[in-house]
Amino acid sequence: MRVLLLGGTTEASLLARRLAQDGVDAVFSYAGRTDAPVAQPLPTRIGGFGGPEGLAHYLADQRISHVVDATHPFAARMSRNAIVACAKAAVPLCGFERAPWASGPGDDWRHVADLAGAVAALPERPARVFLAIGRQNLDAFAAKAQHHYLLRLVDPPQGPLPLPDTTVVIARGPFTEPADRELLARHRIGLIIAKNAGGTGARAKLDAARALGIPVILIGRPELPPRLIARTVEEVMAFLAHPADLGV
Numbered sequence: 117m118r119v120l121l122l123g124g125t126t127e128a129s130l131l132a133r134r135l136a137q138d139g140v141d142a143v144f145s146y147a148g149r150t151d152a153p154v155a156q157p158l159p160t161r162i163g164g165f166g167g168p169e170g171l172a173h174y175l176a177d178q179r180i181s182h183v184v185d186a187t188h189p190f191a192a193r194m195s196r197n198a199i200v201a202c203a204k205a206a207v208p209l210c211g212f213e214r215a216p217w218a219s220g221p222g223d224d225w226r227h228v229a230d231l232a233g234a235v236a237a238l239p240e241r242p243a244r245v246f247l248a249i250g251r252q253n254l255d256a257f258a259a260k261a262q263h264h265y266l267l268r269l270v271d272p273p274q275g276p277l278p279l280p281d282t283t284v285v286i287a288r289g290p291f292t293e294p295a296d297r298e299l300l301a302r303h304r305i306g307l308i309i310a311k312n313a314g315g316t317g318a319r320a321k322l323d324a325a326r327a328l329g330i331p332v333i334l335i336g337r338p339e340l341p342p343r344l345i346a347r348t349v350e351e352v353m354a355f356l357a358h359p360a361d362l363g364v
């Protein structure tokens with residue numbers, strides 16, 4: 117067995133630890149979006165594969181027997197490429213996917229389908245917005261330039277941002293609810309825009325929003341073709357032991 121683990125999430129790092137502990141032959145893959153990616157206890161490669169064809173070639177070249185896609189639920193291009201490449205190379209694929217967040221009592225969430233929906237849902241009057249979507253896709257919000265945007269980024273931005281009125285905080289998750297409550301209060305945030313990532317690493321801002329009564333615009337996940345899904349590290353380990361048993 118030789119596993120390719122597509123990473124870039126807290127869950128991928130958890131799985132990497134387990135694979136290393138169990139002595140599984142595995143390669144961890146990063147896209148290379150951040151300047152100093154979290155070190156992994158597995159041999160690590162960094163950078164794109166060159167589309168589905170490049171990935172299929174890599175699978176054959178590296179004699180990969182299983183692929184676990186533990187990328188972020190919004191990293192849809194990579195996930196689609198993995199589905200295509202694994203089908204082509206006849207390599208079993210499992211998505212390690214956290215369940216989407218669901219609202220509870222006290223949450224004030226408005227669900228939108230995509231980025232455009234989030235931009236459209238912003239009010240016209242100027243607001244102080246925590247735009248918690250990472251570094252990519254900020255330019256979509258230039259259409260609502262009247263707002264002050266708080267951005268939390270892993271690395272300092274290289275060059276000017278596409279938004280005129282921003283505060284940038286440099287930080288890497290996982291985050292905690294008390295710290296995010298303090299962040300929201302300090303920056304007098306009145307509205308949050310977030311992706312429905314699921315999992316624990318980015319959940320703190322939603323718990324903090326509930327505590328402070330701040331509304332959230334939550335962007336829904338991109339659709340993916342059907343694939344095997346594991347929700348826990350144990351389910352991934354079961355997939356590696358018996359790739360056909362998990363069910364779609």
Ligand code: NAP
Binds near residue numbers: 162163
């Ligand atoms: P994406 O749009 O789906 O992928 C764009 C391209 O980046 C892919 O086609 C692939 O290039 C390369 N790529 C993505 N993930 C890779 C990986 N783990 N290993 C090697 N190449 C990878 O992805 P994205 O949204 O830019 O996300 C990039 C990375 O950041 C992922 O690892 C993801 O888990 C992480 N991340 C994303 C988000 C988010 O909101 N999107 C949030 C947190 C973390 P080729 O086509 O050349 O193979």
